Amino acid sequence: MLMNLELPGDDHPIRQQIRTWLKDHENYTNEDLALGGWVAPHWPKPWGHDLSPIDQLVAEDEMKRQGIRKPSNQIGIGWAGPTIMTAGTTEQKDRYLFKLLSAEEIWCQLFSEPDAGSDLASLRTSAVLDGDYFIINGQKIWTSFGHVANFGILLARTNNNVPKHQGISYFICPMDTPGITVTPIIDMSGNHSFNQVFFDNVAIPKENLVGELNNGWSLAKVTLQNERVSLSTGGALWGLGPTAEDLIDLIKMAYLSGSSSVRSALLRDRIAKVYIEGQILKWLTLRQVTSAIKGAQPGPESSVRKAIGDEHGQTLFELAKDLSGTLGMLADAGPIKNADKVESFTAGWHYGYAFSRALTIGGGTSEVQRNIIAERFFNLPKEPDLSK
Ligand SMILES: Cc1cc2nc3c(=O)[nH]c(=O)nc-3n(C[C@H](O)[C@H](O)[C@H](O)COP(=O)(O)OP(=O)(O)OC[C@H]3O[C@@H](n4cnc5c(N)ncnc54)[C@H](O)[C@@H]3O)c2cc1C
Known part of the structure; x- marks a missing residue:
């Protein structure tokens, strides 16, 4: 069994690669880290280094040793990014991935609704195609980072006439689109970390659909499994x-x-x-x-x-x-x-x-x-x- 996690020592090539990179980027920025492929080094190139899980552990260990601080964008890097990589178009990957890795653009997750949490597939927020736009109406809740996010991964119903799992689509939602209202929820620790988000005739360009129309549930599962791991x-x-x-x-x-x-x-x-x-x-x-x-x-x-x-x-x-x-x-x-x-x-x-x-x-x-x-x-x- 591969359970021996005694990590390889100082001469491991990944460790050397990181130390060399650090020498060349003494005053590194989040953008440098993203462009260097060190935010999610297991992602494929050009966003990462395609590292195997064990090399990824070595990389994480070396970055910790060197005191490298990575950008913080939990939902962007942990959940939205992997889903866009799995099902996004080339344009979507080019447009969003580097900026979420560098945390220049913060992401939130617009999944849960007041009557659709555990039973997420019962969600009712609707998206209706009208020319070049999907028009979104409905309400989301418990949206962590919704008040600071630039984009959200949004699940909305695009077909009411099929079993519930088959009528959902997955969108990228710019949070500054007119018609979006974000209101805070203060949790019992006294923090403002999540929100309610209301959609009132919000027009999202149709190229913001991720994957195929009505195939959002299978992408939601990709997001949720990554969420549970992270x-x-x-x-x-x-x-x-x-x-x-x-x-x-x-x-x-x-x-x-x-x-x-x-x-x-x-x-x-x-x-x-x-x-x-x-x-x-x-x-x-x-x-x-x-x-x-x-x-x-x-x-x-x-x-x-x-x-x-x-x-x-x-x-x-x-x-x-x-x-x-x-x-x-x-x-x-x-x-x-x-x-x-x-x-x-x-x-x-x-x-x-x-x-x-x-x-x-x-x-x-x-x-x-x-x-x-x-x-x-x-x-x-x-x-x-x-x-x-
Ligand atoms: C800190 C925090 C951050 C969050 N951030 C986000 C976010 O960023 N984006 C987002 O979309 N959502 C977010 N959520 C929402 C979270 O995903 C939901 O709260 C969760 O899925 C549960 O849904 P619910 O609150 O509607 O509870 P419900 O589904 O209404 O559940 C109520 C109770 O019934 C039980 N129950 C429900 N169904 C079953 C069943 N089939 N079998 C047995 N028991 C059942 C549940 O276990 C629970 O005890 C966040 C929640 C928290 C606490």
């Missing part, structure tokens, strides 16, 4: 934030600050469980990498990682709070406050605790992941579609 790696907050290993620092802080809870046998039992879970999740990630090395597309195994990882995230942050004893009831006090500076996670344990409630909902709820696991791994019967 939401299920690394730290406990969808790839960001601390891991169970960072909890060790917190335990030390709690101990030093005299928190009595750290001595509780019950809490120590929970610490051990969370730590073990964290190790299991690491192995599941390696299994995903192994299957990617064999050339497999992201599949239902990403649902396993997501279902376990999201609940693990909530347990981890609950434990962090409990370790602080009574001070944990406050937003910014106790050992949690002092241990805030986990690498790559400056938002803090308290923010993580509040945000972690969203983990088991966004990107497909835990119940939905379990349905996928039941059907795809255990061949259990599909649940009845009551909406027909």
Whole structure:
């Protein structure tokens, strides 16, 4: 089994290539990184270096070592880009891919609606072809980055007279098109990260259709599988934030600050469980990498990682709070406050605790992941579609 992830050392050609590139680009910009192919090095040329998954790991490791900071455009780079690469026209690839890689243009995802979340295919936002434009009417919700995005990947209904999965199309939506209204939703962490988006006779050029008319559902699945992979790696907050290993620092802080809870046998039992879970999740990630090395597309195994990882995230942050004893009831006090500076996670344990409630909902709820696991791994019967 390909599970030995002892990464190749200093003389590996990818490491050397990155160091040489860095010498030539000491004051690199996001655009330099995108044009150099280092934002998504596994993408095909000219956007990436067509790296194998293992070389990609080496590249990521070397960039981390060199302190290279990549542009941030989660939905653009993680989900819109791969879908446009799979099904976009040459013009669409030329127009959008470099600018999303460099984060010059930020993207959002216009999928969920008030009555279409888990059952996304029930979406009702409509797109009607009128001359050279599709006219969009409807409403989207929970649109992360909608207030800052230049473009959105939009799912809309283009045929009402066929089974629901067969009448959906996939569009690129410029967010400054007249008729689009974005209103904020403030989440329980106090942040404005998502929005409602209203479409009132919004005219989108017909060349913004991605793939074939009415074939949007199969592209949505490409996007969602990439979303589940990217939401299920690394730290406990969808790839960001601390891991169970960072909890060790917190335990030390709690101990030093005299928190009595750290001595509780019950809490120590929970610490051990969370730590073990964290190790299991690491192995599941390696299994995903192994299957990617064999050339497999992201599949239902990403649902396993997501279902376990999201609940693990909530347990981890609950434990962090409990370790602080009574001070944990406050937003910014106790050992949690002092241990805030986990690498790559400056938002803090308290923010993580509040945000972690969203983990088991966004990107497909835990119940939905379990349905996928039941059907795809255990061949259990599909649940009845009551909406027909
Ligand atoms: C932080 C965050 C960011 C998000 N960002 C975006 C974004 O950028 N773009 C976007 O389009 N959407 C986004 N979403 C929306 C997200 O994809 C939906 O919230 C999610 O798909 C669930 O849909 P829903 O909220 O309508 O819940 P519902 O589908 O109404 O579910 C309600 C409850 O019923 C359960 N349930 C539903 N169907 C089943 C079933 N078949 N079997 C068992 N249980 C079921 C669910 O598990 C859940 O507990 C985001 C959500 C969060 C939390």
